Amino acid sequence: MLNNKEITEDMIFQCFAAAKQCENRGETAASFIDVEEYEAQVMYPEFARWATKAGHPKLATLFRKVAGEEKLHSVWLRALYDDIGVPVHGEDTQRAIDALQTIRENCDALIEIDPQAVIEKALTVALRVEEREYGDIYPRFRDQAEAANDSETSAVYQRVIDSERQHAEWFHTALTDFRQAAAA
Ligand SMILES: [Fe+2]
Numbered sequence: 536m537l538n539n540k541e542i543t544e545d546m547i548f549q550c551f552a553a554a555k556q557c558e559n560r561g562e563t564a565a566s567f568i569d570v571e572e573y574e575a576q577v578m579y580p581e582f583a584r585w586a587t588k589a590g591h592p593k594l595a596t597l598f599r600k601v602a603g604e605e606k607l608h609s610v611w612l613r614a615l616y617d618d619i620g621v622p623v624h625g626e627d628t629q630r631a632i633d634a635l636q637t638i639r640e641n642c643d644a645l646i647e648i649d650p651q652a653v654i655e656k657a658l659t660v661a662l663r664v665e666e667r668e669y670g671d672i673y674p675r676f677r678d679q680a681e682a683a684n685d686s687e688t689s690a691v692y693q694r695v696i697d698s699e700r701q702h703a704e705w706f707h708t709a710l711t712d713f714r715q716a717a718a719a
């Protein structure tokens with residue numbers, strides 16, 4: 536039973552949707568908003584659900600707090616583009632939604648058996664997600680806006696980068712504390 540209930544870090548990482556830079560800056564913005572709203576409404580609330588179920592209410596609060604800020608990121612950018620509406624899910628977002636659905640049952644079963652392992656992996660993935668966003672993906676979005684002399688948009692992306700870096704710091708601290716508590 537345990538064998539086919541395994542959850543690896545990479546299986547959880549599949550629940551991350553990468554925003555896609557497009558030639559058209561409006562399409563880049565739509566992909567950004569699509570991904571940020573997915574994180575706010577689906578991915579981090581699911582991680583929070585796991586944390587609650589595993590008996591870690593403080594971590595659940597952290598995941599929900601970050602979810603709220605991802606929502607804000609989309610609001611900041613939406614303010615500059617009034618014609619985006621609800622973006623159609625990008626390919627990667629749809630793939631991530633499906634991946635989350637696929638591991639959901641296994642995660643629930645595993646949390647009953649080994650809650651620490653699932654939560655440690657979720658935190659590790661959250662840290663990887665945030666690092667990739669602030670270190671790689673969003674700097675490219677910012678540079679694209681800058682190259683087009685769109686300083687308003689590039690300033691928003693920069694604000695997002697700073698915020699994602701802070702999320703990474705929060706998750707790094709939470710993961711370190713979590714590991715220390717588990718080892719004690
Ligand atoms: Fe974000």
Ligand SMILES: [Fe+2]
Pocket residue numbers: 601605665698699702
């Ligand atoms: Fe974030």
